Amino acid sequence: MTEVLERALSEMEFELPAGLVDRALDAAEREPARKNAGRVIRLTSRTALVRVAALVIGVLLANVAAAYFAPKYGQALADSPIVGGVAGPVLRFSGLDASLITRLDASATSSGHTIRLVGGFADTERTVLLLEFDGEPHGLPNKQRECCYADGSLTDQFGREYHRVYSPDALTATFEPLAGPARDLGARLTFHVIELKPLGRNFHAVQGDWTLRLTLLQHAGVVLPVPGPATANGITYTLKSARLSGTQLKIQFELSGPPVDQQRGLPAQPMDNRSFAMGYVRPSLVDAQGNSASVHEWGFSSPKQGALSGGMTAIVPGSGRYTLRFGTAPDGPTFQIDVP
Amino acid sequence: MEDPAIGIADVPALGTPQWPLTAELLCRVYANRVFKFAQLISSSSGDAEDLAQNALERAIRGLKTYDANKGDLEGWLWRIVANAGRDAGRIARRERLMFERLAERWPVEQRVVEVSDGFTNDELLDAVRALSKRHRAVIALRYGADLDYRHVGMALGISEAAALMTTRRALSNLRTRLGKGVNLP
Numbered sequence: 001m002t003e004v005l006e007r008a009l010s011e012m013e014f015e016l017p018a019g020l021v022d023r024a025l026d027a028a029e030r031e032p033a034r035k036n037a038g039r040v041i042r043l044t045s046r047t048a049l050v051r052v053a054a055l056v057i058g059v060l061l062a063n064v065a066a067a068y069f070a071p072k073y074g075q076a077l078a079d080s081p082i083v084g085g086v087a088g089p090v091l092r093f094s095g096l097d098a099s100l101i102t103r104l105d106a107s108a109t110s111s112g113h114t115i116r117l118v119g120g121f122a123d124t125e126r127t128v129l130l131l132e133f134d135g136e137p138h139g140l141p142n143k144q145r146e147c148c149y150a151d152g153s154l155t156d157q158f159g160r161e162y163h164r165v166y167s168p169d170a171l172t173a174t175f176e177p178l179a180g181p182a183r184d185l186g187a188r189l190t191f192h193v194i195e196l197k198p199l200g201r202n203f204h205a206v207q208g209d210w211t212l213r214l215t216l217l218q219h220a221g222v223v224l225p226v227p228g229p230a231t232a233n234g235i236t237y238t239l240k241s242a243r244l245s246g247t248q249l250k251i252q253f254e255l256s257g258p259p260v261d262q263q264r265g266l267p268a269q270p271m272d273n274r275s276f277a278m279g280y281v282r283p284s285l286v287d288a289q290g291n292s293a294s295v296h297e298w299g300f301s302s303p304k305q306g307a308l309s310g311g312m313t314a315i316v317p318g319s320g321r322y323t324l325r326f327g328t329a330p331d332g333p334t335f336q337i338d339v340p
Numbered sequence: 341m342e343d344p345a346i347g348i349a350d351v352p353a354l355g356t357p358q359w360p361l362t363a364e365l366l367c368r369v370y371a372n373r374v375f376k377f378a379q380l381i382s383s384s385s386g387d388a389e390d391l392a393q394n395a396l397e398r399a400i401r402g403l404k405t406y407d408a409n410k411g412d413l414e415g416w417l418w419r420i421v422a423n424a425g426r427d428a429g430r431i432a433r434r435e436r437l438m439f440e441r442l443a444e445r446w447p448v449e450q451r452v453v454e455v456s457d458g459f460t461n462d463e464l465l466d467a468v469r470a471l472s473k474r475h476r477a478v479i480a481l482r483y484g485a486d487l488d489y490r491h492v493g494m495a496l497g498i499s500e501a502a503a504l505m506t507t508r509r510a511l512s513n514l515r516t517r518l519g520k521g522v523n524l525p
Contacts (some may be wrong), residue, residue: 005515009468009483012461014372014379017389021367024396028363151383161390163428194384205470301497 090138094172095248095315096121102216110208117212124221125245127162127175129191141169147203152193156182168296170199178218186217221245232333234259235280237326242337249314256307264302280327283312288321363400374421377484380468381425381476395424415494418485422495467517475510482507
């Protein structure tokens with residue numbers, strides 16, 4: 001049976017999209033420093049329209065266009081900021097601050113299911129959409145009750161698409177931070193969902209066409225000062241950055257030294273307290289009272305040579321001094337991080 | 341340019357003085373495989389097009405850094421493509437890599453499933469896209485990029501044995517999704 005399946009996989013063919021190679025060649029030549037580029041978007045020239053427009057109409061059009069492509073301008077005209085609060089525990093779980101959430105109310109129905117957009121948030125670290133499905137309030141993640149993951153694309157008014165990034169709550173859909181003109185002018189975003197993927201046994205995959213539109217302005221994230229390197233157990237630990245988005249703290253770090261080099265050649269280890277990962281890397285974060293912050297994810301990559309680089313994401317309950325510790329081995333290093 | 345006509349067998353020594361490695365030649369030889377890889381690893385065809393373009397862009401920009409004395413072209417190219425996939429979120433990010441290293445310790449399911457020829461390309465593609473990111477990655481590299489297990493492992497930063505076992509596991513899951521389950525006694 002394996003041969004049939006492997007042959008089918010090997011023989012699958014896909015027609016190369018028209019212009020794909022040319023776009024790649026053009027983009028590589030024109031924008032050598034561009035990173036994580038998306039498809040090249042060619043905007044239609046509006047020169048002809050400008051030429052024939054009368055001055056008064058032109059002013060009106062300019063206002064309309066400015067209000068559309070620059071939501072900050074539109075909001076200034078309307079003088080009606082739209083911020084509000086969404087369920088506190090749900091927000092805190094994802095490290096969001098209620099005072100920064102933009103309250104939204106957009107919904108779309110397809111294939112018998114309704115997706116409602118109830119809030120949004122954007123800062124220089126992430127872009128977040130708060131969703132509800134089929135009239136159920138957005139609760140905390142619950143394996144027994146979770147329905148689905150909304151699979152689709154998020155695009156701004158200039159055609160830039162934002163990639164989804166990991167979030168522990170699937171209904172708090174999280175994307176890359178806004179970029180390009182939308183970052184400065186404000187973003188008119190379109191969230192186009194094409195499939196609801198099941199997260200639990202009570203839901204089956206559904207394909208459909210849900211389009212939700214929203215406007216978000218980007219807030220500034222907070223870059224925190226980091227303490228200098230520390231050496232423990234023969235390993236030098238260096239904090240590369242610490243960034244705060246709401247109450248979500250992301251820390252990037254590096255490890256170097258003989259134990260790091262020695263573990264490179266070892267076979268895969270089970271994840272127990274004797275492993276290098278648990279003994280010398282696993283980060284934990286506690287506040288001044290000794291309460292542990294929730295660490296949503298952590299990990300590292302170990303290149304063939306050079307420092308091991310890693311990262312962690314934690315939710316901090318509030319401001320204050322936090323102690324970051326690496327590994328479960330005795331005498332692990334600690335760092336003090338002040339969260340405003 | 342849109343219809344690459346050169347196959348791998350036609351250019352056995354790409355990157356040598358006889359066949360200098362240019363952006364155009366790289367695209368002609370590899371664009372189809374990069375796109376097939378992107379199709380298998382992405383959740384939609386639109387995403388696949390973006391990923392393929394991004395991966396080719398990165399490879400073209402990185403041509404100056406390719407040194408045939410330091411390693412083969414296949415390994416160099418597919419590391420770039422796999423990184424593009426990883427950055428786009430199609431492949432599990434580094435925080436999950438450590439778990440991939442444990443792949444060889446996972447038992448292969450004791451469930452054998454019959455698969456006949458009775459599925460279409462679209463059904464097969466849907467089944468691949470329903471796999472986990474880790475399994476999609478190995479299937480895309482093995483059958484989309486047509487890499488051997490050594491290069492699959494190199495692209496993902498795991499051992500050849502881990503790549504083999506993860507691929508077997510992915511095929512087992514794929515058979516389950518496509519076929520009728522038959523439990524052996």
